Amino acid sequence: MKKFLLFIFLLLLPIATLAHVNSPDVYFDGFAGPYHLLVTLRPPQVVPGVAQIQVRTLSNDVNEIRVLPLRMIGIGATMAPVADATKRSSDDPQLFTGSLWIMVRGSWKIQIEAKGQKGSGQLEVPLPAVSISSQPMQSGLGILLGILGLALAAGVIGIIVAAAREATLPDGQAYPVHPGRVRLSMAIAALIVVGAVLFGNRWWGAEANANARLNYKTPNMQPSLLGASVLRLRLDNPNQTEPNRLFRGDQPDRIRLDDLIPDHGHLMHLFIVSMPDMKSFWHLHPDQTQPGDFAVNLPIMPEGQYKLYADIVHHTGFPETQVATVNLPAVAGETMSGDESGAFNLAASDTVAQLSDGYRMVWERDDKPFKANQPYWFRFRVADKDGKPARDLEPYMGMAGHAAFISTDGSIFAHVHPAGSVSMAAVSLAETGRPNSGMESMNHGSVGPEVSFPYGFPKPGEYRIFVQVKRAGKVETGEFVAKAE
Amino acid sequence: MRDTSEVSLARRGPQAAGIPWLVWANVIASLCISAGLYWDISWHETIGRDTFWTPAHLVVQFGAILAAFGSAWVILRTTFSGDAEARANSVNVLGFRAPLGAFISAWGGVAMVTSAPFDNWWHEAYGLDVKIISPPHVLLAVGIAGIMWGGAILAASNLNRAEGPRRETLRRIVLVIGGFIVIQTMTLKLEYTNRILLHSALSYMVLSIGTLLILEALARVSGHRWARTIMTGVYSAFVLILMWVLPLFPAQPKLGPVYQNITHMVPLPFPILLIIPAFFLDLMWPIFKDAPKPQQALFGGVAFTAILIAVQWPFTTFLMSTAARNRLFATVDFPYFALPSWPGPQHIFVHAENSPGEFWMRMGLAFLFAVLSMWIGIYWGNWLKKVRR
Numbered sequence: 027m028k029k030f031l032l033f034i035f036l037l038l039l040p041i042a043t044l045a046h047v048n049s050p051d052v053y054f055d056g057f058a059g060p061y062h063l064l065v066t067l068r069p070p071q072v073v074p075g076v077a078q079i080q081v082r083t084l085s086n087d088v089n090e091i092r093v094l095p096l097r098m099i100g101i102g103a104t105m106a107p108v109a110d111a112t113k114r115s116s117d118d119p120q121l122f123t124g125s126l127w128i129m130v131r132g133s134w135k136i137q138i139e140a141k142g143q144k145g146s147g148q149l150e151v152p153l154p155a156v157s158i159s160s161q162p163m164q165s166g167l168g169i170l171l172g173i174l175g176l177a178l179a180a181g182v183i184g185i186i187v188a189a190a191r192e193a194t195l196p197d198g199q200a201y202p203v204h205p206g207r208v209r210l211s212m213a214i215a216a217l218i219v220v221g222a223v224l225f226g227n228r229w230w231g232a233e234a235n236a237n238a239r240l241n242y243k244t245p246n247m248q249p250s251l252l253g254a255s256v257l258r259l260r261l262d263n264p265n266q267t268e269p270n271r272l273f274r275g276d277q278p279d280r281i282r283l284d285d286l287i288p289d290h291g292h293l294m295h296l297f298i299v300s301m302p303d304m305k306s307f308w309h310l311h312p313d314q315t316q317p318g319d320f321a322v323n324l325p326i327m328p329e330g331q332y333k334l335y336a337d338i339v340h341h342t343g344f345p346e347t348q349v350a351t352v353n354l355p356a357v358a359g360e361t362m363s364g365d366e367s368g369a370f371n372l373a374a375s376d377t378v379a380q381l382s383d384g385y386r387m388v389w390e391r392d393d394k395p396f397k398a399n400q401p402y403w404f405r406f407r408v409a410d411k412d413g414k415p416a417r418d419l420e421p422y423m424g425m426a427g428h429a430a431f432i433s434t435d436g437s438i439f440a441h442v443h444p445a446g447s448v449s450m451a452a453v454s455l456a457e458t459g460r461p462n463s464g465m466e467s468m469n470h471g472s473v474g475p476e477v478s479f480p481y482g483f484p485k486p487g488e489y490r491i492f493v494q495v496k497r498a499g500k501v502e503t504g505e506f507v508a509k510a511e
Numbered sequence: 512m513r514d515t516s517e518v519s520l521a522r523r524g525p526q527a528a529g530i531p532w533l534v535w536a537n538v539i540a541s542l543c544i545s546a547g548l549y550w551d552i553s554w555h556e557t558i559g560r561d562t563f564w565t566p567a568h569l570v571v572q573f574g575a576i577l578a579a580f581g582s583a584w585v586i587l588r589t590t591f592s593g594d595a596e597a598r599a600n601s602v603n604v605l606g607f608r609a610p611l612g613a614f615i616s617a618w619g620g621v622a623m624v625t626s627a628p629f630d631n632w633w634h635e636a637y638g639l640d641v642k643i644i645s646p647p648h649v650l651l652a653v654g655i656a657g658i659m660w661g662g663a664i665l666a667a668s669n670l671n672r673a674e675g676p677r678r679e680t681l682r683r684i685v686l687v688i689g690g691f692i693v694i695q696t697m698t699l700k701l702e703y704t705n706r707i708l709l710h711s712a713l714s715y716m717v718l719s720i721g722t723l724l725i726l727e728a729l730a731r732v733s734g735h736r737w738a739r740t741i742m743t744g745v746y747s748a749f750v751l752i753l754m755w756v757l758p759l760f761p762a763q764p765k766l767g768p769v770y771q772n773i774t775h776m777v778p779l780p781f782p783i784l785l786i787i788p789a790f791f792l793d794l795m796w797p798i799f800k801d802a803p804k805p806q807q808a809l810f811g812g813v814a815f816t817a818i819l820i821a822v823q824w825p826f827t828t829f830l831m832s833t834a835a836r837n838r839l840f841a842t843v844d845f846p847y848f849a850l851p852s853w854p855g856p857q858h859i860f861v862h863a864e865n866s867p868g869e870f871w872m873r874m875g876l877a878f879l880f881a882v883l884s885m886w887i888g889i890y891w892g893n894w895l896k897k898v899r900r
Contacts, residue, residue, distance in 0.1 A: 074638040095767050101850070102768025107559070110765075127560060127766050129848075160636045167628060174625040181618040184604035185611070191602070193611045194897040197672070198599035230646050237637045 046440040046447065047244060047335065047347050049431070052153055053401050053480040054446035058140040059147015061088050064480055065446075066401045067136060069155045070128055077126040077153065080401070081112060081138060084120070088142040091122040098133035098152065098343040098455055109139065128155045131240070132279030133344040135456035152452035154344050156242035156265075160234065179219045186215035247348040249334060252321065255359045259296070259312060259320040259336060261348055284317035285341040287461040289451040290423045292365070294320055295337040295441060297430050299492075300330050300370070301351070304434065307492045307503055308368030312336070326359040328370055333436040343452035343461070347439060365423050367494060367501035374490055379504030384411030387493060387504035390476075396510040398486045404429065405478040406493050406504065415475035422496035424450075427477035431508075434488040442479045483510035530680060531669060536581040537616060537662025538684060541691035543574030544655050548698050549753050549779060556777040556846035559766030563631070578658040579620020582613040589613075600668075602900050610900055612665025619657020626651035644702070655695055663688045667732045668898045682733040689729035689738075690745020696721055697746060697783065704783055706842070707854045709827040711863035712873030718783060719816050719881035724888040726789060727811065731892030736796070739789035750782035754841045764847035771845050771856070778841045784826055788818035804889050812882030820877075831858050 052067040062084040069077050081091050092109040096102060112124035128134060134153040139146060163171075190211035192201040245262035252258050265281045286293045292311040300306035312322035320336070336348040362368070373380070379387040390405040406427070408416040422428060431440045440447055451461045477495060491506040547570030554567045562568075586609040589597045601608040630647035663685055670681035697704070703717040730738035757776040764773050792811055799810050829835050835842050836858070845856050854861045864870040 072636065072638045075634075097768045101770060105767070105769040107764040107767040107769050107847070129559075129766055129768075157638065161632075163632055163636070167632060171625065171629055174621065178618065178622055178625065180605060181614070181621065185614050185618060188602040188604045188614070189611055189898075193602055193668070193900050194894075196899060197596075226646060233637065233646065 046345075046438075047349055048433075048438045049440040049447070049484045050158070051399070051482060051484065052151060052447055053442070053482055054151045054448060055403075055478075055480045056149050056151070056445060057147065058138055058149035060144040061085060061140045061142060061147050063138065063140065063149060064401060064403070065136075065138065065149070065151050066482065067126075067151060067153050068399075069153060071159060071161065072157045073131045073155050074127070074129045075157075077128050077136075077155070079112065079124050079126055079136065079138075081122040081140075082120055082401070083122070083140070086120055087144060088120070088122075088140050090114075090141040091124075092139045092141075093124050093126055094137040094139075095126045095128060095153070096135050096137055097130075098135050098452070099341075099459070103135070103459070106137070109137070126153075128153070130278050131156050131242075133340070133342040133452065133455075135343075135452075150453075150456035151446075152343055152448045152456045154452075157237070157240050159241055160237055179223075182219050182222075183212060183215040186218070187211045245346060245348045247334070247336060247350050249350045249352045251354065255324045255357050257312070257322050257324050258315075259294075259322075259334075259348070259350070261318045261320070261336075261338070263318070279340070279342045279344050281340065281344070281346070286314070286338050287341050287451050289337065289339045289345075289449050290425065292423075293338065296320075296322060297335040297337075297432075297439070297441065297492075298327075298368070299333045299335075299430075299432060299436070299490075300328075301333050301436055302331075302434070304374065304432070304490050304505070305372050306330075306332075306368070306370035307372060307430070307505065308362075308366075309428065309430070309494060309501075309503075310366050310368070311364075324354075324357045324359045325362045325366065325368065326370070327354060327357040329354065329356040333432075333439075335430075335432075335439045335441075337441050337449070339449045339451045339461075341461070343449070343455040345449040345452060347441075349439075351436075365501075367422075367503065369503050372492075372503060372505040374505040374507045376507055379493075379506060381408070381497070381502040381504065382500065383498075385409065385416060385497065385502070386413075387495070387502070389491075389506050396483055396508060398483050398510045401480060401482045403478045403480055404491065405476060406495075407476045408495060408497065408502075409475070416497060417475070418498045419473045419475060420496050420499070421473055422494060422501055426473045426495070427479070428494045429479045429481075430492040431481055431483070432490050432492070434490060438484060438487075438489070440481060442481045444477055444479060446480050483508070486510050530677065530684070531665070533581050533585050533610075533613060533616075534662065534666050534669060534681075534684060536577050537612075537658065537665060538687060540574040540578035540581075541659050541662055541688055543570050543577070544658065545691045545694045545698075545749065546753070547571030547574060548655075548695070549750075550757070552698070552701065552779060553753075553757050553776050556848075557762045557764065557773055557775075559764050559847060563627075575620055575623040575654070575658065578616050578662070579624070582609070582617035582620065582661065585609050585613045586617060600672075600900050610665055610668055611898065612661045612663070612668060614661070615664055616658050616661025619654045619659075619661055622650055622654030622657055624654075626654060644699070652695070652699055656692070659688060659692045659695060663692065663729060663732075664895065664898060667895050668900055670732065671896060671899050682735050683741075685729055685733045686735060686738055686741045687745055689725060689733075689742040690749070692725050692729075693722070693742055693746040693785070694749055696725065697750075697785075701779065704780070705855065706780055706827050706830050707859070707861045708863055709823060710860045712870045712877060713863040715816065715820055715823075715877040716873045716880065718785075718819065719812075719877045719884065721884050722785065723812060723815055723881055723885035724891065726792070727885050727888030728892035728895055730793075730796075731889070732895045737790075737793045739793045740786060743786040743789040747782045747786050750779065754778040754781065755838070758838060758844060766847070769847045770850050771847050773844075773847050775844075777844045777846055778838075781830060781841050783819075784822050785819065787822045788815040791815075791818050805886065807889060808882050808886035811885045813878055815885070816878050816881040820874075831860065 050069050054065040064082040066080040079093055091112045094106055094109040112122040115121040136151045136153050138149045243264040247262050248260040250258045261283050263283050293314050294312045296310045296312050298308040310322050312320035315321050331353050334350040339345045377389045386409050388407045410416050426444050429442045455461050489508040493504045547567050551567035586607050589601050589609040590607045598608055602611050604614045626647045633647045666681050666684045673681050700717050704714050708714045726739045757778050760776045762776045799807055
């Protein structure tokens, strides 16, 4: 029963929330010099803590991979500790695993150095790190510590009584029975034990509370409708009161709302999904009216309940997703233009999504079920009405495509690009020290008929994947059904 | 001759023949724990990365195991062996029999063992160490105190029954263990006694808590003319030796971000000049030893604190000066995580008090705590002088 309750408790704990929602792992597709790598970073639940890294090489000519954590910006971005070697799997020589010590909450980059037959190459992968939750004590450990604690308490009482009763007696003399003295020493010992327990309990509680306050909380923005079709979003900042730690070199990133940087051209990427049917999906770009305040003209939308996910990036490269649920009346709206995109009549499919002009988007997947927390490449091919590879695809906001992975209950959300699940502004910061220096070094390549996204589902369940590409000047959205075990 | 000495030894009994091995085991354990803790802190400032199996941890664990298992063995042997003499010198704790010091030492070992999984879980639940003073670390410190005080009480009980050269050896052992107890408490106080804080009242307030309790209690047990000087001398020599030796070993940080160019182990700060007020108390001992206890406490506490401030304040000014900027005074090496803009690397003082009122209140508390510590130490020492088991 206890185990069951613990299991339920663990289920209720938030997995993680920051960039994306409840999808903390970083998946990244990139090149370290001549070597093509798929990188998976699993940040620690608690910071300071240990992140796990897994690197899969796409060629078999890599001999050694070393990894190094650095802060994203500031002096900590330049001064490095000793790099760590990763361990090459004996079963799979193209798989390298290792661990990384993340000592402070905020925006990090992981420097990956690959050495092999073609020399060496380097790659930087952004890693946002926050404390998510405190782990409860395992029942076995609790019992063990309880027994040891009782033994210590009994020991204190036994020792104090013995000290008062007979420690000063000459050798061999039996202790005289002084019930009053023994009782007094017992009372004092009991008082010490009770005092220590009460003080310890209070202290522990205070530490746990202080720690809980440091756990990252998902920001819940406030949506409101201005007039008939303008959506106003007031951002939330529940994590701004991050206290400084005395006598530590590095302080956690202080989260502000006046420091946002554009991510592929926009300060905010807003995703709107109708719930619970998930047949409507929009990807909009609200404008900042003042720090922490955004507004956007809504497109034509049917009445209903919608989940809102707003991706923003702070000047440190630290990404956040602000969330909200809103009930909207039917919105007359405006015709979408520029980078605004979406549709309200999508039909989710297992493998083939119908696009306009008879085009189709095909999910190239095998029949194997997806496993949670495993990295996959999600590959999609666009074919014309004759089934031939589409030739008229073009970059959409600088990339071959965008994908949103959303669980059917709306609790998990990730905005993913061909380069991975990280923000492109953070990638640029990690690579060049500047947030928007162009993304030429990323592997989004030329826009061919196929687009792929590296990602892993964070937990078992039903998901929808919304894939967006731009063709003949128009953004097309395909919706797919996925299940993770 | 040979037969005679054996007969003589047999008559005096094994206790009289030498120092009980558990006393030596406690001395070695105290040394290992003190050195291991110092090394561990330097490790955290230099290399940073922490596991259960770092060499510094292993040294501490060896000390704990030596004291805990040694004590457990003595408890079991005294309880079950039927050795009448050993039982006659023992106390009864929860049905077991052994010298009081062995029980305290064993208790300290159990507390240290308990703190290990507790601390490990603490790291998993709340993150790796960000400060020295946390519940599992305090449990560890209490355990270490148990081992060291257990050793001191074991040595004291033997000392109180000993005569001649053996008594002299035991007096020294008590003082050496006393020195290790001073080292341990000073290690706990490190966060508050960095040189950048030594022109604040906070440091002196923290320094006055408990220091005279240790010095006074064990000075009385040992009865040595220069007891306080020897105990603080052990602390000073220990810190100075490690401070000069550790930087001879090359090392690099394994945690980031790194803000200092680290090429060798980072030493801990120069020892606090406790030895000077301690020497003064020893010097004055013949004068104030016959005074009533409250007056002794008042005189000792006030004099100790006043002299400590009088010497440490200008000496810290010197430590901050360019003249002291060398390895001899350990003022040139900083933890890997120390930002170059920080007061330490900038060699400037931090003033922990926000107003003169707060400063003087804390200074007043420093004197009060010293007097109280000494007062408790006097009673504690007088009781320890009577411990025979």
